[in-house]
Amino acid sequence: MEKLVYVDRRNTNCNKWDGQTGMFGEEGLHAMWVADMDFKAASCVIDALKEYVESGVYGYYKVPEEYYQSFINWEREHHNLVIKKEWIRFSPGVVAGFHWLVQMLTEPGEAVIVNTPVYYPFLNAVKNNNRRLICSDLICDGGHYQINYEDFEKQIDEEHVKLFILCSPHNPVGRVWKKEELAKIFEICRKHQVYIISDEIHQDLIFGNHQHTPSLCFEEYRDLMVMLAAPSKTFNLAGGQNSIVIIADEELREKWDVYTTGNRVLGGSAFGYIAAQAAYEGGAEWLEQVKKQIYENFEYLKEELAKKLPKAVVTPLEGTYLCWVDLGAYIPAEKVKEVVQKKCRLAVDFGDWFGGKRFGTHIRINLATSLENVEITVNVLAKYLKTV
Ligand SMILES: Cc1ncc(COP(=O)(O)O)c(C=O)c1O
Missing domain, CATH: 3.90.1150.10 (Aspartate Aminotransferase, domain 1)
Structure with a gap:
């Protein structure tokens, strides 16, 4: 053990x-x-990094097939989500990923909605990019938090919101959103054609009988959504700056590719990939x-x-x-x-x-x-x- x-x-x-x-x-x-x-x-991560360090050669890295497979297997086994390799993209951290997506999916001055209280870099991503920040507060009932659907839809409608940044599970209120809750909120996004960035960096840190539902399990909303995941919270690898962007929809993927090619950030450091792969393969x-x-x-x-x-x-x-x-x-x-x-x-x-x-x-x-x-x-x- x-x-x-x-x-x-x-x-x-x-x-x-x-x-x-x-x-x-x-x-x-x-x-x-x-x-x-x-x-x-995890010792499997330390061993994999040691082996690479001891090789003594740190030239340009070709991301191996096994890296993608390790994440695909992890999502299937732990979250019942079937991902195709061609959906997977890279970002050097989830925060960088959602900053880029705010730029990619909205224009300056357009409105982006979040459920407050929320992980504060969400707020910065909107403000730093000169978009309008719309906050729909969660309802707190004796410390237990819920989405205020009525307020969420009202603000989307009145403020002409273009993008929703979802935190699932939710930092800081510790909610693991139920499938029905996600379905309700995604349906509102569909009705008003609001894109969804789903930050699922905490997806593996789930307690008791709660169960995480990945956003991409909802096939009917895939044309609106980008899912962000990472080994950084799960396996304590934040310094590796390696995170995963999953885009099932071809048109959205093309947008992402145009954006990232234009900015010439197509991949990360060898150390990040090696640590991530080892963790997904052996860190359970x-x-x-x-x-x-x-x-x-x-x-x-x-x-x-x-x-x-x-x-x-x-x-x-x-x-x-x-x-x-x-x-x-x-x-x-x-x-x-x-x-x-x-x-x-x-x-x-x-x-x-x-x-x-x-x-x-x-x-x-x-x-x-x-x-x-x-x-x-x-x-x-x-x-x-x-x-x-
Ligand atoms: C919801 C959420 N997203 C993203 C991050 C950080 O992501 P990264 O370090 O990959 O940029 C955190 C870290 O606390 C977080 O809680």
């Missing part, structure tokens, strides 16, 4: 522990933010260990907060390793940073980053770390929030 190895990553040039100044204005905070893991990668057992640890961390956090800060609302973790917690019963939005960062000395993702001040009483905690790091987090929160 593959053993999960926690690594103290301080002083390794990692963003999470060593690169806090950009977002927090200081270093040295207890790092529970950026979505990568404090675990060593490692992933099970990781998921076990994440869920144990979640249950600990939920139970301890229920004892120590019973009014904190912990959103159920259906998927992702990111836990969304509302501290509003203890601190007003304008005091959250002062207490959580300055007093507790925690680096967490702050709620307002995900779409505005109305989410400001929330924090997002990364659970892909040791139980000890989660214990530290809960204890400092309990200590300083009680005294506010």
